[in-house]
Amino acid sequence: MENPERLQRIKKRIEGVSAMDRRNFFKASLAGSAALAAGAASCPAAARESHTISPDALGLLYDSTLCIGCKACVAACKESNEMPPEFQANTEQPYWDMPLDISGKTLTVIKVYRHGTMDKKDEEQNGYAFIKKSCMHCVDPSCVSACPVSAMNKDPKTGVVSYSKEACIGCRYCVAACPFGVPRFTYDQTFPQISKCQLCKHRWKDGKYSACAEVCPTGATLYGKVTDLKQEAARRRALKPGSQTSFPRGQLGGPDQSYPGVVAKYVDHLYGEKEFGGTQMVMLSGVPFDKLGYLDLPPRSDAVVTETLQHTLYSGLVMPLVFLGVLGYAAKRNLKQYEEEKGGSHD
Amino acid sequence: MTEHAHHAHAPAPLGGKLITPVTLCLGALTLAAAVVGVIRFIFGLGAVTNLNDGYPFGLWIVYDVVIGSAFACGGYTMALLVYIFNKGEYHPLVRPALLASVFGYTLAAVSVIFDLGRYWNAWHIFWPGYSNVNSVLFEVATCISLYIMVMWIEFSPAFLDKIAVGFLKKIVPDIKRIVAKLMFLFIALGVLLPSMHQSSLGSMLIIFGNQLHPLWQSGFMLPLEFLLTAVLLGFAVVVFEATLVSMGFKRPRETDLLARLAKFMWGLLLVYLVLRIGELVLRGALPHAFQATLEAFWFWVEMLCFIVPLIMLAKPASRNNAGKLFGAAVLLMLGGFMLRINGFLVGYETGDGWHYFPSLSEFIVTVGLIAFEVLAYIILVKLLPVLPALKPASR
Numbered sequence: 001m002e003n004p005e006r007l008q009r010i011k012k013r014i015e016g017v018s019a020m021d022r023r024n025f026f027k028a029s030l031a032g033s034a035a036l037a038a039g040a041a042s043c044p045a046a047a048r049e050s051h052t053i054s055p056d057a058l059g060l061l062y063d064s065t066l067c068i069g070c071k072a073c074v075a076a077c078k079e080s081n082e083m084p085p086e087f088q089a090n091t092e093q094p095y096w097d098m099p100l101d102i103s104g105k106t107l108t109v110i111k112v113y114r115h116g117t118m119d120k121k122d123e124e125q126n127g128y129a130f131i132k133k134s135c136m137h138c139v140d141p142s143c144v145s146a147c148p149v150s151a152m153n154k155d156p157k158t159g160v161v162s163y164s165k166e167a168c169i170g171c172r173y174c175v176a177a178c179p180f181g182v183p184r185f186t187y188d189q190t191f192p193q194i195s196k197c198q199l200c201k202h203r204w205k206d207g208k209y210s211a212c213a214e215v216c217p218t219g220a221t222l223y224g225k226v227t228d229l230k231q232e233a234a235r236r237r238a239l240k241p242g243s244q245t246s247f248p249r250g251q252l253g254g255p256d257q258s259y260p261g262v263v264a265k266y267v268d269h270l271y272g273e274k275e276f277g278g279t280q281m282v283m284l285s286g287v288p289f290d291k292l293g294y295l296d297l298p299p300r301s302d303a304v305v306t307e308t309l310q311h312t313l314y315s316g317l318v319m320p321l322v323f324l325g326v327l328g329y330a331a332k333r334n335l336k337q338y339e340e341e342k343g344g345s346h347d
Numbered sequence: 348m349t350e351h352a353h354h355a356h357a358p359a360p361l362g363g364k365l366i367t368p369v370t371l372c373l374g375a376l377t378l379a380a381a382v383v384g385v386i387r388f389i390f391g392l393g394a395v396t397n398l399n400d401g402y403p404f405g406l407w408i409v410y411d412v413v414i415g416s417a418f419a420c421g422g423y424t425m426a427l428l429v430y431i432f433n434k435g436e437y438h439p440l441v442r443p444a445l446l447a448s449v450f451g452y453t454l455a456a457v458s459v460i461f462d463l464g465r466y467w468n469a470w471h472i473f474w475p476g477y478s479n480v481n482s483v484l485f486e487v488a489t490c491i492s493l494y495i496m497v498m499w500i501e502f503s504p505a506f507l508d509k510i511a512v513g514f515l516k517k518i519v520p521d522i523k524r525i526v527a528k529l530m531f532l533f534i535a536l537g538v539l540l541p542s543m544h545q546s547s548l549g550s551m552l553i554i555f556g557n558q559l560h561p562l563w564q565s566g567f568m569l570p571l572e573f574l575l576t577a578v579l580l581g582f583a584v585v586v587f588e589a590t591l592v593s594m595g596f597k598r599p600r601e602t603d604l605l606a607r608l609a610k611f612m613w614g615l616l617l618v619y620l621v622l623r624i625g626e627l628v629l630r631g632a633l634p635h636a637f638q639a640t641l642e643a644f645w646f647w648v649e650m651l652c653f654i655v656p657l658i659m660l661a662k663p664a665s666r667n668n669a670g671k672l673f674g675a676a677v678l679l680m681l682g683g684f685m686l687r688i689n690g691f692l693v694g695y696e697t698g699d700g701w702h703y704f705p706s707l708s709e710f711i712v713t714v715g716l717i718a719f720e721v722l723a724y725i726i727l728v729k730l731l732p733v734l735p736a737l738k739p740a741s742r
Contacts, residue, residue, distance in 0.1 A: 148485035149471040170464020172403035177554045184400045187393030192464040302556035327535035334433045
């Protein structure tokens with residue numbers, strides 16, 4: 001049983017202590033808040049600007065209306081990147097490479113949109129259309145911002161988003177962060193890695209460019225400088241549907257491989273021009289992009305939002321250090337007080 | 348029964364048998380996890396997990412790390428209360444909470460190795476040239492690692508005597524003196540670092556953008572929501588553990604102390620709910636909660652786990668009821684669990700056609716890690732001075 005007098009004494013002491021400390025703590029918090037505010041104010045340009053596209057940025061223009069779905073690009077991509085085939089056991093042709101989506105083994109695929117009777121190409125109603133899936137090479141990529149070990153990098157000149165297996169820790173935050181679902185992971189390997197299109201930058205040293213564009217028979221996938229590709233897209237969009245024009249193939253600005261063709265009816269949208277702060281693969285289509293699996297995305301990359309927050313809180317470690325100072329002061333004072341009460345050292 | 352005064356009873360080892368049916372069961376569960384671990388490291392993540400490119404984060408990241416570290420916030424919350432807000436009366440709760448925290452966090456860090464595909468590169472996170480300071484995950488990993496070190500240093504006076512051998516025994520008093528002298532710094536770091544990484548675990552969701560359901564994608568509010576619930580979970584876990592410890596080791600209940608603790612918990616819970624619901628209303632996301640979707644269902648499960656304890660503990664009298672207090676603490680832990688499960692898994696969708704539910708092997712590893720944590724806690728409170736000694740009279 002407790003001695004009531006003792007309880008009373010203890011209670012008084014607690015009250016006395018907390019009353020005093022509320023005052024002191026209030027003072028300390030005020031000082032701390034002022035310091036924090038000063039710290040926050042002195043952080044220069046915490047808000048992170050959206051990255052802008054490099055004038056020498058390289059990329060692809062994919063024109064869904066020109067694509068015939070031959071998947072030569074898929075095969076060429078596999079070959080140039082030395083990727084293994086993917087078999088579909090439950091089909092009539094279980095011995096062929098038949099990837100259904102990009103994956104740890106496949107960097108690009110052509111998918112098909114189907115509706116109703118599928119009579120007409122590039123029509124939303126009772127039609128069909130092809131669509132390419134591969135890395136968009138964002139101007140302000142989420143994967144680069146998310147990666148804790150700089151295994152994802154964006155080249156300042158070419159803008160190619162590349163991956164370093166040597167740096168990667170396999171955390172897969174890039175896989176989760178990418179709004180296009182592009183980086184993929186080889187879960188089935190003992191020593192796994194991320195797989196993603198790197199625009200065939202490994203072929204540049206041989207004077208070659210992206211294999212998918214090189215083999216495309218119709219110029220549906222076209223390689224070149226993004227400024228040139230956007231100009232070409234604008235030219236096509238300005239033409240009258242049904243009229244004759246010339247379509248370049250392979251590399252825009254490379255050897256002339258153009259051929260005459262008929263202009264299709266485009267939806268009024270160059271996908272990748274504005275989406276998510278812009279991408280270096282841009283696309284034209286006759287069918288709305290949300291039908292093709294390319295969703296409506298905000299004009300700003302989520303990397304901007306995230307890094308604005310991080311830079312505001314942690315720029316120069318000013319705020320954490322000020323906070324640490326306030327905490328250290330409070331802890332030191334309170335520890336001293338406990339020790340005095342205890343008449344000994346801290347446990 | 349229990350006194351407030353931290354100077355009344357210094358911590359002392361509990362003693363007793365180490366091999367009991369309970370510890371044997373926990374040992375068996377730990378062993379099962381180790382077996383799965385061996386398979387994972389030989390055949391890869393795909394051999395034992397249901398992870399896929401639509402759900403690259405699974406149970407091991409979301410439970411073992413995100414939730415596990417939040418459940419280990421007892422030490423953080425108690426340090427905040429006792430050393431920063433100067434509530435000395437809660438001092439007896441600090442050490443047991445710190446022990447649970449140091450284990451929870453250390454195991455969270457160990458379990459990351461299970462999950463990292465290229466674990467042998469893990470050191471890159473801290474290596475200049477590799478480190479990406481723009482990455483939220485960099486900040487989380489760095490702060491968690493530093494915090495684990497700080498906690499082991501804080502805790503070192505309790506175990507240095509036991510492990511020192513030979514000439515090391517001579518320098519133990521010196522180490523203890525240095526640690527005691529710098530204790531204020533370790534305590535300050537022990538509050539700063541969890542504040543940073545527990546909030547950042549919420550910031551990790553910002554980059555998911557539209558892939559995260561509007562009921563959870565609250566942008567700049569995410570870090571605050573995760574921080575507040577982490578502190579809240581710290582309170583809840585202390586109540587939970589203190590109740591279980593008094594039951595399991597047949598010690599007197601600390602209801603009086605816990606009831607007063609519950610007052611802070613209740614106030615903080617109110618603040619959290621006002622912010623959480625207010626943010627949803629202001630952003631116009633609340634209507635999503637009234638649609639017939641799976642997300643809305645799990646949202647309400649999450650919200651009820653926070654709202655019910657608010658009602659349960661509204662009256663001061665109910666905070667003195669050990670059963671109610673324990674029930675409220677369990678619900679709050681569930682609420683914090685659901686917020687994190689919802690944010691990282693239920694509310695996350697990267698496109699059609701992806702599904703994820705943890706495999707049996709994933710559960711075995713998670714359960715095994717928890718079992719190991721409980722096992723270590725039981726063994727260590729029996730061997731080391733962690734829990735406050737009881738007066739012979741009250742035995």
